Amino acid sequence: YASGSASPAAKKVLAEKGMSSSEIKGTGKDGRITKDDAVKSVPRMGTPAGGSRGTEKTKLSMLRRKVAQRLVSVKNETAMLTTFNEADMSKIIHLRKKYQAKFVEKHGVKLGVMSFFTKAASEALKQFPNVNSRIEGDEILTPSYYDIGIAVQTDKGLTVPVLRNTEAMGLADIESQIIELANKARKNRLSIQEMS
Numbered sequence: 578y579a580s581g582s583a584s585p586a587a588k589k590v591l592a593e594k595g596m597s598s599s600e601i602k603g604t605g606k607d608g609r610i611t612k613d614d615a616v617k618s619v620p621r622m623g624t625p626a627g628g629s630r631g632t633e634k635t636k637l638s639m640l641r642r643k644v645a646q647r648l649v650s651v652k653n654e655t656a657m658l659t660t661f662n663e664a665d666m667s668k669i670i671h672l673r674k675k676y677q678a679k680f681v682e683k684h685g686v687k688l689g690v691m692s693f694f695t696k697a698a699s700e701a702l703k704q705f706p707n708v709n710s711r712i713e714g715d716e717i718l719t720p721s722y723y724d725i726g727i728a729v730q731t732d733k734g735l736t737v738p739v740l741r742n743t744e745a746m747g748l749a750d751i752e753s754q755i756i757e758l759a760n761k762a763r764k765n766r767l768s769i770q771e772m773s
Contacts, residue, residue, distance in 0.1 A: 582609055587614060590612060591618070617684060619753040633721065636717075637715045673688050689755070692751040695740065725743050740758070
């Protein structure tokens with residue numbers, strides 16, 4: 578086998594993730610990419626497999642345009658309030674305890690709670706797409722993708738790098754991306770793309 582080539586099983590996994598064999602290093606004989614290498618690989622900050630970067634445009638009615646203008650002026654003229662909601666996390670804590678060792682063995686990262694929150698937010702945005710929309714002129718722009726910011730504590734305070742296309746990511750992909758972005762944030766190495 579040629580150095581850097583991938584096994585058929587690895588090629589299939591990489592294709593599902595939208596990756597090429599040139600993006601990862603193989604651990605098999607002569608640098609061959611094994612299925613395990615492909616499973617553990619994480620797509621870089623571009624669009625993960627299955628992700629789309631399209632946007633749907635919808636014309637705003639006169640009433641909705643007026644409401645949007647009023648909401649912006651209210652936001653700019655009044656104090657804003659933050660609310661907190663409690664959630665029963667016992668089932669997620671139980672899942673983490675039960676599968677943590679297997680998850681780490683298979684994916685090389687710990688199963689945290691942020692991946693569950695991120696997937697839950699992605700699913701909520703699928704059900705309520707207007708929450709993910711923005712207004713430009715007299716149109717509503719609704720992306721077909723979900724980018725979610727994750728707050729990271731650094732020496733200079735909180736930084737919020739962005740996970741792209743979370744709707745197409747699994748729990749392991751999310752956990753890996755959070756670790757990668759947190760490390761970059763703490764070393765002041767985040768790109769503009771990773772911050773917006």
